Amino acid sequence: MSGEVKKGYARPLDIKHGRVDMSHGGGGRAMVQLITDLFARHLGNEYLAQGNDGTCLPLGQGKLVVSTDSHVVSPLFFPGGDIGGLSVHGTVNDVAVMGATPLYLTAGFILEEGFPLADLARIVESMARAANEAGVKLVAGDTKVVEQGKGDGVFITTTGIGFLPDGVHLSGDLARPGDVLLVSGTVGDHGTAIMSKRENLSFDAPILSDTASLNGLTAAMLASGAKIKVMRDPTRGGLAATINEIAHQSGVGIHLEEAAIPVKPEVDAACELLGLDPLNIANEGKLIAICAAEDADIPPRRHARPSAWTTGRRDRQGGGGRQRLRADEDPVRRPAHGGLAVGRTAAEDMLRC
Amino acid sequence: MKYVDEFRDGEVAQGLARAIAAEVRPDRRYNFMEFCGGHTHAISRYGVPDLLPENVRMIHGPGCPVCVLPIGRIDLAIKLALERGVILCTYADTVRVPASNGLSLMKAKARGGDIRMVYAVTDALKIARDNSEKEVVFFAIGFETTTPPTAVAIKMAEAEGLNNFSVLCCHVLTPSAIMNILESPEVRELGTVPLDGFIGPAHVSTVIGSRPYEFFAEEYRKPVVIAGFEPLDVMQAILMLVRQVNEGRATVENEFTRAVTPEGNEKAQNLVSEVFELRRSFEWRGLGEVPYSALRIREKYAEFDAERRYHLEYQPVPDNKACECGAILRGVKKPTDCKIFGTVCTPESPMGSCMVSSEGACAAHYTYGRHKDFEESTP
Numbered sequence: 001m002s003g004e005v006k007k008g009y010a011r012p013l014d015i016k017h018g019r020v021d022m023s024h025g026g027g028g029r030a031m032v033q034l035i036t037d038l039f040a041r042h043l044g045n046e047y048l049a050q051g052n053d054g055t056c057l058p059l060g061q062g063k064l065v066v067s068t069d070s071h072v073v074s075p076l077f078f079p080g081g082d083i084g085g086l087s088v089h090g091t092v093n094d095v096a097v098m099g100a101t102p103l104y105l106t107a108g109f110i111l112e113e114g115f116p117l118a119d120l121a122r123i124v125e126s127m128a129r130a131a132n133e134a135g136v137k138l139v140a141g142d143t144k145v146v147e148q149g150k151g152d153g154v155f156i157t158t159t160g161i162g163f164l165p166d167g168v169h170l171s172g173d174l175a176r177p178g179d180v181l182l183v184s185g186t187v188g189d190h191g192t193a194i195m196s197k198r199e200n201l202s203f204d205a206p207i208l209s210d211t212a213s214l215n216g217l218t219a220a221m222l223a224s225g226a227k228i229k230v231m232r233d234p235t236r237g238g239l240a241a242t243i244n245e246i247a248h249q250s251g252v253g254i255h256l257e258e259a260a261i262p263v264k265p266e267v268d269a270a271c272e273l274l275g276l277d278p279l280n281i282a283n284e285g286k287l288i289a290i291c292a293a294e295d296a297d298i299p300p301r302r303h304a305r306p307s308a309w310t311t312g313r314r315d316r317q318g319g320g321g322r323q324r325l326r327a328d329e330d331p332v333r334r335p336a337h338g339g340l341a342v343g344r345t346a347a348e349d350m351l352r353c
Numbered sequence: 354m355k356y357v358d359e360f361r362d363g364e365v366a367q368g369l370a371r372a373i374a375a376e377v378r379p380d381r382r383y384n385f386m387e388f389c390g391g392h393t394h395a396i397s398r399y400g401v402p403d404l405l406p407e408n409v410r411m412i413h414g415p416g417c418p419v420c421v422l423p424i425g426r427i428d429l430a431i432k433l434a435l436e437r438g439v440i441l442c443t444y445a446d447t448v449r450v451p452a453s454n455g456l457s458l459m460k461a462k463a464r465g466g467d468i469r470m471v472y473a474v475t476d477a478l479k480i481a482r483d484n485s486e487k488e489v490v491f492f493a494i495g496f497e498t499t500t501p502p503t504a505v506a507i508k509m510a511e512a513e514g515l516n517n518f519s520v521l522c523c524h525v526l527t528p529s530a531i532m533n534i535l536e537s538p539e540v541r542e543l544g545t546v547p548l549d550g551f552i553g554p555a556h557v558s559t560v561i562g563s564r565p566y567e568f569f570a571e572e573y574r575k576p577v578v579i580a581g582f583e584p585l586d587v588m589q590a591i592l593m594l595v596r597q598v599n600e601g602r603a604t605v606e607n608e609f610t611r612a613v614t615p616e617g618n619e620k621a622q623n624l625v626s627e628v629f630e631l632r633r634s635f636e637w638r639g640l641g642e643v644p645y646s647a648l649r650i651r652e653k654y655a656e657f658d659a660e661r662r663y664h665l666e667y668q669p670v671p672d673n674k675a676c677e678c679g680a681i682l683r684g685v686k687k688p689t690d691c692k693i694f695g696t697v698c699t700p701e702s703p704m705g706s707c708m709v710s711s712e713g714a715c716a717a718h719y720t721y722g723r724h725k726d727f728e729e730s731t732p
Contacts, residue, residue, distance in 0.1 A: 253724070259363075269354050274472075275711065 013037040018117040025111065025145030038121060039141060042128040047104070047139040055139045057104060060163035067094035068159040076123065076153050079193045080208030081284075083156055084126035089211050089284055090235065091160035092134045096215035097231040097287055099170040099222055100162035105131060106140040107158050112151030123154060134213035136160070168222060172249035174229035180296040181254065182289045184217060185210070186262045187239050188278030190285070192270050205266050212285030226295040233287050240279040242288060360583030361399070369588040370404035376595050383409045385594050386684055387552040388531060390417030390712025391582040397717035399584035401591075409591065412546065413714035415530055415639055415682040416554060418495040419446045420706040420713045423638045424670040426523050427452040429660075430492045433521065434458070434466030437663055440484060442477035443492035444499075445470040446710040449703060453670050458492075474499075474506040481510070481518035490659045492521045498556040500524045500648065501621040504628040507650065507657045521659040522650050525635065527557050528565045529646035533637075535573045539685050546684045550594040552587065553579035555609055562617025566605045574603040581609040628654055636669055638706055639682025678705035681714050688715040689726055695719055 013033050023030035040048060047055050071087040081089075088105065095102040107127070111120065131138055139161075193209040214233060221228060230250075234242035239261070247254050256279075263278045271278045377383060387393055393413045396402065402411060415421050427450055434441040441458070448458040448470060462468040467487075471477050474491055481489035493503045503520060510518045531551065539546045553566050558579045566577040576597035580590035590608045597603065607613055628651060635647030650658040659665065672679060676698070677691035688694050688707070698704035700716050707713035711720070 265354065272354060272357060 013117065015117045015121050020111045020113055020115040020117065020120065020145055022113055022145055022147070025143060031143065035141075035143065038117070038124055039143070042124045043107075043131065043138040043141070045137045045139075047137060048141070057139060057161070060101075060103065062100075062166050062168075063164040065095050065098045065100035065162045065164045066159065067091055067098075068157065069094060070155065070157040072152065072155050073194065074152060075194075075197050076119070078197050078209055079206075080189075081211040082123055082126050083154060084123035085130040086209075086211050086284060087156040087158045088127050088130035088134060088136070089213050091158040092130075092136055092213045092215055093233040093235075093284075093287070095160040095162040096213070096218040097170070097233050098162070098164060099168040099218065099228075099231065100164040101219065102134065102136050102160050102162035102215050104139045104161040105136050105158050106142075106161075107138055107156060108142040109144070110151055110155040110157075111143065111145045112153050113145055113148040115151075115153050120154065123156075127156075130213065134215055170228060170231050172230055172232070172246045173251075175246050175250035175252050175254070175290045176229075177252055178293055179229065179290050180293045181243070181256075182291065182296065183239070183262065184214075184287045184289075185285075186264045186267065187234070187283055187286060188263060188267045188271060188281035190235075190283050191238065191281035192267045192278075194282075195274070196270065205270050207264070207266050207270065210283055210285035214285065214287050217287065221289065226291050228289050228291045228295070230290040231287055232289075234283050236282050238278070238280040238282055239288065240277070246290065357583065360581065360585045362585065365585055366399075366404060366588055369585065369592060373404075373409065373588070373592050373595055374406050376592065376599065377406050377408060378599065379408070381408065382547070383549050383595060383598060384412055384547045385409070385550050385552060385591065386412040386414045386534070386548055387587070388414040388416040388527065389552075389554045389557070389582075390420065390710065391555060392552055392580065392587055393417065393714055393717050394712045395582050395584050395587055397721040399587075400721070401584055401587055402722075404588065405591065409595070411591075412548070412684040413681070413717075414534070414551075414684060415637070416496065416527065416557075417707070417710050417712040417714075418499070418525070419450055419710040420678065420682060421525060421530075421637045421639060422447070422450060422494055422523060422706060423636045424452050424672065425636065425668050426521075427458065428670060429665050429667065430458060430490075430521055431456055431461045431466070432665070433490050433659065433663060434461050434468050435464065437488070438467075439488040439490045440467045440469060440480060441490050441492055442469045442471045442474075442480055444494060445472070447492060447494055449709045450706050451673075451704060451709075474502045475509075478506055478509060478515065478518060481515050482513075485517060488517050488519070490519050490521055492523070494523045496525055496527050496554070496557050497560045497625075500625050500629065501560060501618075504624045507628050507654050508624070510657055511654065516656065519657045519659040519662050520650065521665075522629070522648060524629065524648045525637065526646050526648070527554055527561070528568075529643055530637065530640065531566075531569055533640050533643045533646070534683065535569065535575070537640075537683060539683060548575060548684075549598050550576035550578070550603075552590045552594070553577045553605070555580060555582045555586070555612070558607075558609065558613040558617065560618050560621050563605050563607050563613055563615050564617070570603045570605050576603045577605045579605070579607045579609050579613050581612065627651075636667075637682075638672065639679040673704055676705035678707045678715075681707050688718040691715070695723060 024034045025031060047057065069091045071083055071090060073083050073086060076083045091105060092102045189207060189210040193207045196205050196207055218231060230246055232242045243254050267278055387396060396411055430441055431452055433439045448468060451457050458468050469480060477489060477491040503524065507520060534540060540548055563579050569575055570577050576594050578590040578593045580586040586608055593606050593608060629648035630651050631645050632647045632649045634642050634644050636642050655661050675693045677686050680686035681688060693704055694715060698708050700708055700719055703709045707715035710716060
């Protein structure tokens with residue numbers, strides 16, 4: 001079947017008032033029209049233009065890195081972003097924190113019947129913007145439509161492909177006693193921004209999601225020559241879950257210096273009100289890195305200013321202590337009330353082994 | 354954060370810790386029970402035990418609303434959602450408490466029950482207004498702090514003629530629970546729970562005032578210090594309790610003067626007594642049947658009482674045999690004394706109610722104190 005819709009035959013896609021209907025997933029002209037007039041228009045490139053069942057990509061240098069992530073978020077549009085940009089950022093970041101250079105993305109859309117095309121257009125435009133900024137190309141895609149009530153507007157699954165230069169090896173099991181943990185900015189912004197707009201939980205707080213691609217930052221950090229051992233983007237489960245994972249993988253305990261963890265006052269206040277801990281709240285544009293203590297100064301300050309706020313000390317034998325390094329660097333500081341706690345110990349989970 | 358950070362100042366805490374250490378007598382032990390889950394959480398989260406001398410021990414009390422809810426009550430809520438097809442609204446932690454037949458409200462939701470988590474009872478009223486074709490039940494739990502809002506909701510529903518709204522009332526009373534602990538054989542006769550004083554509730558006391566505790570101080574010779582939920586409040590209260598014990602006094606003192614008065618909030622009290630009356634008896638998890646320890650909706654508001662409306666019969670259900678929640682809620686055992694603590698029973702898949710809410714003794718210890726057990730057990 002031809003992929004072209006003859007001019008003058010089909011009505012143009014009514015992006016302003018139209019809605020997704022079952023025919024948009026049916027494989028016929030309506031679907032082709034949606035793809036050409038909306039997806040390809042914003043996301044098109046030489047690879048997508050191949051128009052075959054699969055896309056041929058040139059091989060890059062080093063090892064291939066692949067990551068996939070399904071994005072379901074409610075509301076779809078939130079302060080500071082939307083599901084479109086998020087679906088690019090999330091997957092780009094997963095590839096980037098491996099130390100790889102993300103180059104390509106694929107996207108699968110599950111659309112709910114009745115979803116406004118205008119909203120879909122906003123989402124696709126936002127994806128295009130995010131992909132452009134991150135320097136990645138959408139090379140394959142898929143669209144399915146489910147009946148009304150069987151989806152939540154839009155679900156987007158993206159797969160990221162990148163290349164890892166030879167000699168770069170980052171892994172969650174490389175943290176060692178004495179290492180330093182760096183965080184690239186305030187924690188808890190994304191999750192709090194989302195919660196502030198949930199129907200049953202609306203509160204008026206000027207909190208924006210931090211959703212952003214991190215590949216510029218990761219590239220600069222790696223280029224700095226610092227011996228970085230672990231990089232992660234602390235998304236779902238927040239900083240605490242990510243640090244727990246690393247502690248388990250590496251068989252070390254990690255001590256946090258609470259007073260030095262950057263949290264925006266409004267995020268802190270919202271979490272206090274809801275009985276939540278900013279360390280457990282999702283981020284979508286922050287990274288943490290673990291490196292040797294002597295490298296704590298090296299990471300660049302061009303994209304964001306990573307602040308050193310803790311040392312990963314205390315080994316399996318339970319020895320060690322805490323040593324605060326440079327807690328004064330970040331412009332956003334939480335007031336010093338950390339002296340009471342031995343860290344916020346949700347993240348301080350010692351291994352039982 | 355204004356009005357919060359001041360009460361979490363590490364240096365002030367160190368000063369209080371030094372004062373406590375200087376005033377405790379080395380020749381005796383001090384066992385204080387913090388009644389409220391809010392205090393339990395603050396004590397664990399801020400590492401207060403690390404700042405206390407070895408001979409000062411904090412015993413976690415039963416003041417966690419989710420923890421004391423017996424299985425039979427949750428079964429009633431599940432029954433309403435699954436068998437009567439109501440929209441069941443409740444405060445978030447409640448949905449994870451294990452009930453009979455391997456169910457919880459969360460699992461009942463997965464089986465098709467329309468169960469909604471709300472942050473305030475007014476959200477349940479809104480759901481009732483927006484779903485006039487369905488019946489909406491608010492599963493009301495909590496101590497005196499959450500009771501006045503429920504009373505307000507019932508009055509609002511009456512004023513609006515919102516006849517698809519009702520309340521499954523499980524509100525319980527603090528003084529009765531304290532009395533039950535003081536009267537328990539473990540405290541009175543066996544001495545397995547040595548109690549030298551109480552840290553009195555913060556939010557509950559803003560409603561009921563400090564007067565109701567005077568009876569305990571006088572009758573049972575136990576000092577009570579009402580304290581706020583911030584770590585410095587707790588530290589200051591411990592210092593005040595140590596002083597009372599050393600001086601042989603047993604009175605009610607108020608550390609939380611910024612919010613608690615002797616009389617409490619009389620307007621809220623009047624509202625509560627207008628809508629609710631005492632139950633003759635109520636089953637608590639851990640404490641068993643406690644006479645006059647809970648509230649039910651008065652006859653005047655019977656149409657808003659889910660128990661009457663749906664002719665619910667309460668069936669007591671014994672706890673899981675391996676679960677030590679009962680003994681932990683009475684202060685007889687510590688979370689680590691429970692065989693399934695941290696193994697079968699974790700905050701992700703709780704077996705007992707104490708592991709559910711962040712205010713529960715087990716969840717607090719699992720989240721904030723577990724690493725110390727590991728250190729102690731390492732050679």
